[in-house]
Amino acid sequence: xxxxVKVAVDAMGGDNAPREVVKGAxxxxxxxxxxxxxxxxxxxxxxxxxxxxxxxxAQIEVVPASEIIETAEPPVIAxxxxxxxxxxxxxxxxxxxxxxxYVSAGSTGATLVGGQVIVGRIKGVERPPxxxxxxxxTGCSLLIDCGANVDARPSHLVxxxxxxxxxxxxxxxxxxxxxxxxxxxxxxxxxxALVKETFPLLKNCPDINFIGSVEARDIPAGAADVIVCExxxxxxxxxxxxxxxxxxxxxxxxxxxxxxxxxxGALLVKPALKQTLKAFDLEQYGGAPMLGxxxxxxxxxxxxxxxxxxxxxxxxxxxTEQQISEKIRQMLASE
Amino acid sequence: xxxxVKVAVDAMGGDNAPREVVKGAxxxxxxxxxxxxxxxxxxxxxxxxxxxxxxxxAQIEVVPASEIIETAEPPVIAxxxxxxxxxxxxxxxxxxxxxxxYVSAGSTGATLVGGQVIVGRIKGVERPPxxxxxxxxTGCSLLIDCGANVDARPSHLVxxxxxxxxxxxxxxxxxxxxxxxxxxxxxxxxxxALVKETFPLLKNCPDINFIGSVEARDIPAGAADVIVCExxxxxxxxxxxxxxxxxxxxxxxxxxxxxxxxxxGALLVKPALKQTLKAFDLEQYGGAPMLGxxxxxxxxxxxxxxxxxxxxxxxxxxxTEQQISEKIRQMLASE
Numbered sequence: 001x002x003x004x005v006k007v008a009v010d011a012m013g014g015d016n017a018p019r020e021v022v023k024g025a026x027x028x029x030x031x032x033x034x035x036x037x038x039x040x041x042x043x044x045x046x047x048x049x050x051x052x053x054x055x056x057x058a059q060i061e062v063v064p065a066s067e068i069i070e071t072a073e074p075p076v077i078a079x080x081x082x083x084x085x086x087x088x089x090x091x092x093x094x095x096x097x098x099x100x101x102y103v104s105a106g107s108t109g110a111t112l113v114g115g116q117v118i119v120g121r122i123k124g125v126e127r128p129p130x131x132x133x134x135x136x137x138t139g140c141s142l143l144i145d146c147g148a149n150v151d152a153r154p155s156h157l158v159x160x161x162x163x164x165x166x167x168x169x170x171x172x173x174x175x176x177x178x179x180x181x182x183x184x185x186x187x188x189x190x191x192x193a194l195v196k197e198t199f200p201l202l203k204n205c206p207d208i209n210f211i212g213s214v215e216a217r218d219i220p221a222g223a224a225d226v227i228v229c230e231x232x233x234x235x236x237x238x239x240x241x242x243x244x245x246x247x248x249x250x251x252x253x254x255x256x257x258x259x260x261x262x263x264x265g266a267l268l269v270k271p272a273l274k275q276t277l278k279a280f281d282l283e284q285y286g287g288a289p290m291l292g293x294x295x296x297x298x299x300x301x302x303x304x305x306x307x308x309x310x311x312x313x314x315x316x317x318x319x320t321e322q323q324i325s326e327k328i329r330q331m332l333a334s335e
Numbered sequence: 336x337x338x339x340v341k342v343a344v345d346a347m348g349g350d351n352a353p354r355e356v357v358k359g360a361x362x363x364x365x366x367x368x369x370x371x372x373x374x375x376x377x378x379x380x381x382x383x384x385x386x387x388x389x390x391x392x393a394q395i396e397v398v399p400a401s402e403i404i405e406t407a408e409p410p411v412i413a414x415x416x417x418x419x420x421x422x423x424x425x426x427x428x429x430x431x432x433x434x435x436x437y438v439s440a441g442s443t444g445a446t447l448v449g450g451q452v453i454v455g456r457i458k459g460v461e462r463p464p465x466x467x468x469x470x471x472x473t474g475c476s477l478l479i480d481c482g483a484n485v486d487a488r489p490s491h492l493v494x495x496x497x498x499x500x501x502x503x504x505x506x507x508x509x510x511x512x513x514x515x516x517x518x519x520x521x522x523x524x525x526x527x528a529l530v531k532e533t534f535p536l537l538k539n540c541p542d543i544n545f546i547g548s549v550e551a552r553d554i555p556a557g558a559a560d561v562i563v564c565e566x567x568x569x570x571x572x573x574x575x576x577x578x579x580x581x582x583x584x585x586x587x588x589x590x591x592x593x594x595x596x597x598x599x600g601a602l603l604v605k606p607a608l609k610q611t612l613k614a615f616d617l618e619q620y621g622g623a624p625m626l627g628x629x630x631x632x633x634x635x636x637x638x639x640x641x642x643x644x645x646x647x648x649x650x651x652x653x654x655t656e657q658q659i660s661e662k663i664r665q666m667l668a669s670e
């Protein structure tokens with residue numbers, strides 16, 4: 001089968017590597033016969049984990065890499081020096097065309113830097129954004145950009161809006177996705193210098209369904225499908241989401257444990273509650289794609305368990321089948 | 336008693352004015368004999384509401400104002416044209432020394448603009464920030480700045496840190512409050528241009544207890560007492576807090592209503608849950624002070640009920656007794 005979607009997976013990345021990464025890869029190939037996983041990492045350690053499972057052998061290949069980039073390492077230096085690291089070798093598999101996509105739960109910095117310098121940008125892309133899906137009351141929205149390059153220019157944000165629209169339409173199946181720019185009020189004249197300059201550009205952009213400003217308060221309710229902002233603001237939104245969610249849920253648990261009566265109640269509501277709160281869990285969506293590169297680069301949470309690794313690998317199938325990178329290339333070429 | 340703390344209250348401001356505002360004022364004077372409230376607004380409407388209550392007559396005075404500034408009005412023009420509005424008249428009571436403080440649930444823009452042009456800045460204050468208290472797992476933190484003036488300079492942020500520290504130490508009673516700057520990573524070299532420039536200035540500032548960068552994820556856990564950021568970012572944090580909180584709580588309620596079993600459980604956990612979630616309610620802290628002005632200006636939520644109006648009035652007592660404006664003046668004079 002030469003039609004496999006081929007995914008290079010950093011087997012050594014994340015808090016639970018290689019165990020959960022290998023497990024996730026096995027789960028992915030057991031679930032789909034469309035994907036082949038290249039597990040990149042310390043050969044012996046990866047093969048030892050693999051030996052515990054049953055899976056179609058043709059769909060997993062181990063690619064040896066002797067080094068590991070730690071999350072604390074300065075990414076630019078790490079990428080340059082550790083040529084035999086799992087991250088660099090996995091990215092090179094995308095660069096040389098062996099693989100279509102890359103997945104890592106390891107160093108965000110190294111993945112973002114490596115994505116740009118090894119895989120490379122699509123011609124015309126000014127800055128490749130990192131765009132996680134965040135849960136909302138009605139489904140999910142793409143928060144674009146949450147990457148490491150802050151102080152963006154208006155033209156960057158316009159490209160984010162376009163690339164995000166392509167992603168939501170083709171990968172998530174949302175027709176004519178609503179695009180909003182994060183602002184501190186609904187009126188066009190509000191905002192900081194960047195938002196004020198970007199607003200009219202988005203308004204006059206024919207390729208997207210721009211709905212105007214979105215206040216952060218309305219994001220969790222599902223106000224827009226594509227939430228455009230520069231990376232500092234995106235990072236703050238993403239992490240406030242995580243922090244408020246975690247604190248609030250621990251408060252709910254604490255509240256349920258305050259009395260005998262509430263403890264009995266907690267036992268009764270727990271299954272139902274678990275189900276609804278799962279729909280609001282940031283981690284269920286697998287990884288965040290880095291858009292605008294010649295291949296797909298996906299960053300998943302450092303704390304990923306096998307299910308997120310599996311979901312991240314499987315999302316590469318739709319992305320590749322839908323030819324997102326090609327669609328981005330065409331969009332930029334037609335400008 | 337000439338030692339009353341005198342508070343000018345915009346009786347016409349907010350979604351529930353004048354009813355809830357008048358009720359809150361009555362509750363405040365019934366709770367404390369240290370405060371006198373000047374209710375500024377349409378005389379007949381305010382007096383009609385007042386007539387329903389019993390309270391110490393010496394502690395409430397009605398000040399007639401014939402106009403109302405709506406929230407949708409451009410603030411600069413509204414402040415200039417509507418000289419007989421409740422907002423302008425109430426701010427003038429602070430300016431002319433009749434009152435020590437001002438409270439409004441009305442137009443944020445008009446309050447922020449009016450605070451600066453009518454009450455006026457303390458000499459040396461470059462920009463007066465709006466600084467709400469936000470709930471955390473361990474208490475509350477001051478988020479400074481959430482105002483309308485975006486694109487701040489490093490020197491503004493340093494003043495925010497100092498004024499915020501004075502507030503938290505003297506009004507909230509937190510000794511040597513921890514000051515953090517909102518950033519997208521813990522390392523000193525991370526951040527946007529503003530944060531990178533501000534970081535060393537805060538680090539070398541002898542008047543504050545600077546603990547370095549704070550990631551938005553750690554704010555709800557109570558990572559710092561004074562959270563310094565420019566207004567766009569502050570606004571995004573505040574509103575993401577509100578939005579995620581509201582959506583998550585509605586999800587919890589939805590989860591509890593999914594089955595017969597969970598509905599029974601919900602009845603049992605409800606009282607305990609209400610108690611813990613109340614501690615995480617943004618609205619319990621009354622209003623957000625605008626710091627650095629010659630008098631105290633407090634903005635409360637547009638949706639304020641009497642309890643928030645009351646709390647906002649009562650917080651003016653501590654602020655005035657602790658001579659916060661005087662302490663800010665001294666701090667700036669000693670530089």
